[in-house]
Amino acid sequence: TIRCASALTPQLKSTLDTVIGSNKVVLFMKGTKDFPQCGFSNTVVQILKSLNVPFETIDVLENEMLRLGLKEYSSWPTFPQLYIEGEFFGGCDITVEAYKNGELQELLEKAMLS
Amino acid sequence: MGVTKENVEATLKAKLNPSHLEVVDTSGGCGASFVVEIVSEQFEGKRLLERHRMVNAALEEELKEIHALSIKKTVTPEQWKQQQEANQSNAAA
Numbered sequence: 001t002i003r004c005a006s007a008l009t010p011q012l013k014s015t016l017d018t019v020i021g022s023n024k025v026v027l028f029m030k031g032t033k034d035f036p037q038c039g040f041s042n043t044v045v046q047i048l049k050s051l052n053v054p055f056e057t058i059d060v061l062e063n064e065m066l067r068l069g070l071k072e073y074s075s076w077p078t079f080p081q082l083y084i085e086g087e088f089f090g091g092c093d094i095t096v097e098a099y100k101n102g103e104l105q106e107l108l109e110k111a112m113l114s
Numbered sequence: 115m116g117v118t119k120e121n122v123e124a125t126l127k128a129k130l131n132p133s134h135l136e137v138v139d140t141s142g143g144c145g146a147s148f149v150v151e152i153v154s155e156q157f158e159g160k161r162l163l164e165r166h167r168m169v170n171a172a173l174e175e176e177l178k179e180i181h182a183l184s185i186k187k188t189v190t191p192e193q194w195k196q197q198q199e200a201n202q203s204n205a206a207a
Contacts, residue, residue, distance in 0.1 A: 040184075075167065076167075076170065077174070078177070089163070090166065092184070093184055
């Protein structure tokens, strides 16, 4: 079988390690926090805004290599992708679920204090 | 030819052996957007992130063509029973 070359180059991996390691909350999304381009991304932005935490967003629509590479990096096929304290937390459904049961707030409070 | 609801159901049945499965096509028929609710013993002892990863892994091929997949519920048969009973007692109250 023919396999496509990996989009996750060593350079991209090290850039992602740095971005995710140096921000407590990072959201890779379609669009920006002010102009989300997809309902799922918008949902997570609204949740984070309502919890009043600072967060970085990165628009995956701007860069095809980034979009493809991230899917490999996270082993997660869709966007948005939320990272908290250097760890992949989940996509939209998981974030909504954790928001409803209070786990997200707890985790973010802990992250802000650390 | 896109991915159909039947494709998604057949794959999830084969890979996760669910005791209950509901796949809803939310695309208005173009076959590219689904909501999934799945009950499987294979979720036993797994966190929510791992459960979602199992569903994503099962649908690896389909996801190349699916625009949006919303995993609404991934529960064990035991959790499912408890939720059904809670719903019934709420309805009765």
